[in-house]
Amino acid sequence: MDRTDAEGSGAAKHRIVISLKERRLHLLEDGREARSFPVAIGRPGVAIPLGDTVVMRKRRNPTWHPTANQRRAKPSLPPAVPPGPANPLGRHALDLGWTAIAIHGTNEPGSIGRRVSSGCFRMLPADVEALFAAVEVGTPVRVVAGEAPAPVAVAKRTEPPPTPVRPAVAAVPASVPVVVPVVVPVVVPVSMPAPAPVPIIPDPRCGTATAPLRRMICTVPELTALDGRARGLQERFLAGLPAERRDAASYALVQEERRFDDRITALCWVRKGTEDDPAVAAAARNCLRNALDGRVEDVTRRVAELGGVTAVTSRR
Missing domain, CATH: 2.40.440.10 (L,D-transpeptidase catalytic domain-like)
Incomplete structure (x- = not known):
């Protein structure tokens, strides 16, 4: 009902x-x-x-x-x-x-x-x-039809800023010339530090994984690296957050990871016991490779939405 x-x-x-x-x-x-x-x-x-x-x-x-x-x-x-x-x-x-x-x-x-x-x-x-x-x-x-208007947030109501009070200026006689100092800007070259490399953090579930897809991610080096890079992006972002924001951001990223697990289960499904078939294994590896490439991009975007700034290529 x-x-x-x-x-x-x-x-x-x-x-x-x-x-x-x-x-x-x-x-x-x-x-x-x-x-x-x-x-x-x-x-x-x-x-x-x-x-x-x-x-x-x-x-x-x-x-x-x-x-x-x-x-x-x-x-x-x-x-x-x-x-x-x-x-x-x-x-x-x-x-x-x-x-x-x-x-x-x-x-x-x-x-x-x-x-x-x-x-x-x-x-x-x-x-x-x-x-x-x-x-x-x-x-x-x-x-x-297009992208959501930015910023995607409900703005809090704030009071308008106070009207600035102009300081009183003494009148200058017309016969006295006014000298305006010229300020020449000094340009100091700034070298930007290179971004820190993304750590590859292995899945802590690998030691006890029984699902065919998760075992494949844990044992195929290319898939392990992609999966670990997505996890590394998350951990590097969380480590840079203040404590009061870390729990909420961590929860949001865990939810994203659960959704990803649901997605690969549906897209790259392998019947248990058939993963040793070469054709089945090749199709599953290709499906997981594409999904994990997208996972790195999704984590990069999600980190940006949560307030971090990071850039990474899906294959490196």
């Missing part, structure tokens, strides 16, 4: 901005740093609404009702799909003001970040659960 939350809370404390170009949902929260989540968007040929709407309804364990168009395209679809592993909405859905458009979870985590939906915005299960808990009915939602 659907559970619906329909009560609003008056003035919105949050805003949601979805960037189709970035394929990310930005949650802007009053008094907090903005959060950003990857999303899947409408597949090519599907009209994706742009502009402003609001969260009209929140549903836990929603029942999925395929649209008439979806049932015409796939007559085998039932009139309704109850909550469970076969439900494409996942466990949380936020219905928007546009007909049949929602922000929801998914039972296909490998689709996140791609153009595959029928118009809705899919999120990873952990991400949509966090969004569901944070926002309320009535929360404004804006969908933009």
Whole structure:
């Protein structure tokens, strides 16, 4: 049975901005740093609404009702799909003001970040659960074609700066010449120190890893280096943060790592016991190589979002 939350809370404390170009949902929260989540968007040929709407309804364990168009395209679809592993909405859905458009979870985590939906915005299960808990009915939602406007944050209200008081200037007789000193700037050459190399930090789970994909990452040197570089970027960033910000940033990066594990499990799946097949192993290594290259880039971007500045090439 659907559970619906329909009560609003008056003035919105949050805003949601979805960037189709970035394929990310930005949650802007009053008094907090903005959060950003990857999303899947409408597949090519599907009209994706742009502009402003609001969260009209929140549903836990929603029942999925395929649209008439979806049932015409796939007559085998039932009139309704109850909550469970076969439900494409996942466990949380936020219905928007546009007909049949929602922000929801998914039972296909490998689709996140791609153009595959029928118009809705899919999120990873952990991400949509966090969004569901944070926002309320009535929360404004804006969908933009380009990148989300910068800065992606809800600005705190501040008092205008005081008007500067000009000091009194004594009148100078017209017969007295005014001499204006000329200041010649002195340019001092500054040499910028080279950035510190990114440490390669091995996965501490390697000693007990049993999943085929994780064992492959731990034993193939190229994959180990890519995985360790992403972890090194995170650790170097966290080490440079003040203590009061470190816990929140560490939690955000752990969540990103969990989402990555979900993604490679869906994209690079290997049936246990078949990893010794040369063809299966080669396909899995290639899939993991591409995913880990993207992982380094994602960590670099996420560190920048959290307040760090770093640059790294995916292969070095």
